[in-house]
Amino acid sequence: xxxxxxxxSNKVTEKGKYVExxxxxxxxxxxxxxxxxxxxxGPEFLIYFQGTGAADxxxxxxxxxxxxxxxxxxSTLKIQRTERGDSAVYLCASSSTGGSYNEQFFGPGTxxxxx
Amino acid sequence: TQLLEQSPQFLSIQEGENLTVYCNSSSVFxxxxxxxxxxxxxxxxxxxxxxxxxxKKLKRLTFQFGDARKDSSLHITAAQPGDTGLYLCAxxxxxxxxxxxxxxxxxxxxx
Numbered sequence: 001x002x003x004x005x006x007x008x009s010n011k012v013t014e015k016g017k018y019v020e021x022x023x024x025x026x027x028x029x030x031x032x033x034x035x036x037x038x039x040x041x042g043p044e045f046l047i048y049f050q051g052t053g054a055a056d057x058x059x060x061x062x063x064x065x066x067x068x069x070x071x072x073x074x075s076t077l078k079i080q081r082t083e084r085g086d087s088a089v090y091l092c093a094s095s096s097t098g099g100s101y102n103e104q105f106f107g108p109g110t111x112x113x114x115x
Numbered sequence: 116t117q118l119l120e121q122s123p124q125f126l127s128i129q130e131g132e133n134l135t136v137y138c139n140s141s142s143v144f145x146x147x148x149x150x151x152x153x154x155x156x157x158x159x160x161x162x163x164x165x166x167x168x169x170x171k172k173l174k175r176l177t178f179q180f181g182d183a184r185k186d187s188s189l190h191i192t193a194a195q196p197g198d199t200g201l202y203l204c205a206x207x208x209x210x211x212x213x214x215x216x217x218x219x220x221x222x223x224x225x226x
Contacts, residue, residue, distance in 0.1 A: 004157070031212065033212075033213060033214075040219075041219070042119075042121075042203050042205070042216030042218050042219050043158070043203075043205075043214075043216050044216070045214065050212075055212065056211070091157055091158075093157075102207055102214075103148065104160070105160060106157030106159070107157050108155070108156050108157045109155075109157050
């Protein structure tokens with residue numbers, strides 16, 4: 001079946017602008033995660049949804065970052081007043097709550113560049 | 116904050132050689148996963164280990180979980196150029212659902 005998809009694959013924006021990144025998880029997966037990966041590093045956790053609600057948003061760096069999942073499927077990560085330090089690859093993953101040991105399946109990521 | 120240490124950070128070897136990558140934490144993992152990532156793509160799950168002392172094999176890759184569930188290793192036998200990529204370990208701790216990733220091992224296998 002189809003894997004996790006993310007759009008856009010690349011996003012270039014100017015400092016101070018607003019951006020939205022979209023994630024479409026594997027069909028039937030109730031858990032959805034956002035991670036951020038900087039060059040040469042492993043992914044870092046941002047936020048986790050179980051269904052429609054944000055179960056854990058402890059990884060969001062500040063209040064410029066916000067994410068929603070209104071119908072329990074597609075999720076949007078929103079970044080306000082972007083800064084150059086926000087440049088990174090934003091990864092989305094999904095997992096089946098009933099699956100084995102929280103195995104997470106990742107999308108290809110959105111590369112965000114803030115000029 | 117849970118930390119994972121992964122070593123080595125970079126590894127460049129000739130085709131046919133063997134190699135081992137290590138992943139360590141000061142805390143006990145509830146589960147540990149190994150991923151492989153290629154440029155421009157997301158991490159791809161290779162294996163999940165959950166039981167102390169567990170050994171899993173995937174073709175030429177052997178994954179081992181430490182008895183105390185605080186460390187893991189990935190051993191590749193007779194490496195091939197197609198094994199080139201970033202290898203990431205990722206651990207779950209306690210009841211937390213998110214994964215904590217190591218910084219990765221960039222493996223280059225030269226033909």
